Amino acid sequence: MRHTLSVIVENKPGILTRVAGLFARRGYNIESLVVGETENPQVSRMTIVVDGDEKIIEQVTKQLHKLIEVIKISDITQEESVHRELILVRVAADASTRGEIMQICEIFRASIVDLSRNSVMIQATGDQKKIEAMLTTLRPFGIREFARTGRISMVRGSK
């Protein structure tokens, strides 16, 4: 099963290497890993999506905890959370298809951020399901390339 771990780490160089190295050498599968700033400049938040059964997730969590620069780990898979990722997609488009593509963008609340004679670049945000659905819809037009950020997550509710 896919788990989402929200990991607060010291904002120091090398921590990404330590986390990535830990996953590699212990044979855990990272589906995505996003790291970025938080409201506190001293710490960063990593959102790690990892695939594995309960036993593997238990080990992943405990081994991560052994890293001195890891401050807090929350498995937010079960919690009521907001998950988002951002995608940029370049889709083949000429004058005859551009209109239809723009309609699709509207439905997914995506926006066109670049335009050329035979393609458009679309930017979209959403959870994984929405992104997948949009990609499926766009596929018949010809997807030239895309780049995804991976998931970032936050638990809902007041804190």
Added chain:
Amino acid sequence: MKMTGAQAVVASLQEEGVDLIFGYPGGQVIPLYDALYDSSLRHILTRHEQGAAHAADGYARATGKVGVCIATSGPGATNLITGIANAYMDSVPMVCITGQVPLSVIGKDSFQEADITGITAPITKHNYLVKKASDLPRIIKEAFHIARTGRPGPVVVDVPKDIFTTTIDFEYPKEVRLRGYAPVFEGKSSEVDAVAQAIAEANKPLFFIGGGVGAAGASQDFLRLVEKYQIPVISSLMGLGAIATTHPMHLGMVGMHGTVAANKAVMECDLLVGIGVRFDDRVTGLIARFAPKAKVAHLDIDPAEVNKNVFTHLRVIGDLQWSLPALEASLRKIFVEGQRSGGWIQEVTRWKEESPVAYQKSDDIIKPQFVIEELARLTGGKAVVATDVGQHQMWTAQFFPFHQPRTLITSGGLGTMGYGLPAAIGAQLGQPDELVLLVTGDGSILMNCQEIATAVEHRLPIKVAIMNNNVLGMVRQWQKMFFNQRYSHTRFANGGTDYVKLAEAFGATGLRAETPADVPAIIAKALETEGPVFMDFRVSDDENVLPMVPAGAPLDQIIEEVD
């Protein structure tokens, strides 16, 4: 107080109570050695950086203090790697200070540059690259704190040369503030009570101890539990000596070369309580058949060890100095004398008597096991024993009686040939009043024989027994048992090395025994001789470590004889 970074390193080491360090100078640490020149810190110059790392490790194991070693950047630092990995696997507290090229040229493939924090990330508890000279005192404070608390381990501090020469305002921090590091000393009493309940209800309980018991200084607490509640004990290699291996409740070492009684006990027990252990594959054999009838409990300081290899029903996370007395207190309330049914003690004692570790004695050729028995007899078993890795290591574990924690200095997890001599040097320097023996093989001793020079320089009275069979015995044994006797590259051709002359070349004493009758006299002579003595025992080259459970087999698949 104003001082240079190098002086700050020395002052910080002294603040940590360090009185002995091991090292080897080189380009980027010249400023540090310059500061050492003026200090009262005792520095032991080894003859190879690997020797410095193993010596710091041996010193730490023998004393319980943090071992410290220094090396220069690049090759100096990479030569420490085996020693760091070795300490990491066996949870030995160490701080390694490495020189680094100046900050401005890091990342330029500079002369003698290696990314040592990158290289050592998987084999250290933590590591640092110092980027600001004013951070030095805090980083060294943290390094020692991390190395010695919780589950101990090695920490590397990589210091660029210009950091050593920058002047700073030195003030040693009073406390450590690490948000992401807070090892649990005192855990949950409910967890302890659950284990106590399981012990009270068990008919065939078994304690399985590892290096953690001695490392935590919890031997006495453990012994009280054993004696009061009459629970038999098995031990990993690392756990030998935590309580006396001659204790009537001690069934010996478990696992691949464990005793028949210990392995049978694992298969038959109904409760296995692992204490300060990590359920290594050399212990468990086939995991699916490990302790098949038992509920498993696990007491350890490191939560990540729980359920890593063996599924445990009960766990107690915390320092053994807390959990073992707590377990005793909890048991005292609920344990009913005579409630345990079935004669478990009689059963394990019978196994122990029926199948002791044994070997075919000989009057013609020296048996290595005999040498170890004689070493034990002639020293009364009162010694700190270092070993290298291979057959001699297993025979030492099987035939030498260990009475105290910190008396067996051996590379358990990593299995590092070449560890023994430098580790014995570290142990002897840490325990100057104890007799230090090194049991080694002709393969292992050559891997760090340059350290004979270090032992001679400091007149360390280490007595070294070389089990010289002219073969790499453990590999040869596997070739014999599992590879159709195809002895690929396990014999040293041309009669090997003259170890007496080798010792003499370094200024040490060399002795040789060629027949069993020579053995006691040679050992006696070595014990009387001052300084380091190397005993070349020309032992049988076709000896097997038995019993043996093949790798990956269940513990009841014990081979007791090989033709």
